[in-house]
Amino acid sequence: MNRRTTLARTTLVAFIALSAGPALAGCSSSAGGEPALKVSGAFMPQPVDDMAAGFLRVENSGGTADRLTSVTSDISDDVTIHETKNQKMQRVKSFDVPADGELDLERGGNHIMFMKLKQKPEQGQKVAVELHFEKSDPITVELPVKESTYNPKKH
Numbered sequence: 001m002n003r004r005t006t007l008a009r010t011t012l013v014a015f016i017a018l019s020a021g022p023a024l025a026g027c028s029s030s031a032g033g034e035p036a037l038k039v040s041g042a043f044m045p046q047p048v049d050d051m052a053a054g055f056l057r058v059e060n061s062g063g064t065a066d067r068l069t070s071v072t073s074d075i076s077d078d079v080t081i082h083e084t085k086n087q088k089m090q091r092v093k094s095f096d097v098p099a100d101g102e103l104d105l106e107r108g109g110n111h112i113m114f115m116k117l118k119q120k121p122e123q124g125q126k127v128a129v130e131l132h133f134e135k136s137d138p139i140t141v142e143l144p145v146k147e148s149t150y151n152p153k154k155h
């Protein structure tokens, strides 16, 4: 693909992204509409080694399901999504974000896994991640770094 084609495609994508917002506003409650995602409760327990986990909740108020497919971050080139089964964690390809439901990444369960940290974030700092979805545009979230045992469910 030559440079002009790339440029044209980029412009087209930008145009679609810009025009999609207002045109679809107000459709979120109708069945079969777009997913409408909102992230809350994000945090990262302070890493004890060169690995870290991330937790958050993705709420979907739209009538269509979506999927969390990957996560990227500047602090690691090796970020994956894990589920925990029988106290063992394993990598998964994606997580469901059900229509009019939510995806919970919480301690002891599903989580974001950061390996080979390039720098070790300290408590009080924030780690930016980008969440990638099957349908929705990527969402950038800042994870405040908490003490290593932090668990909002126990507060």
Ligand SMILES: [Cu+2]
Binding pocket: 082, 089, 090, 111, 112, 113
């Ligand atoms: Cu893990």
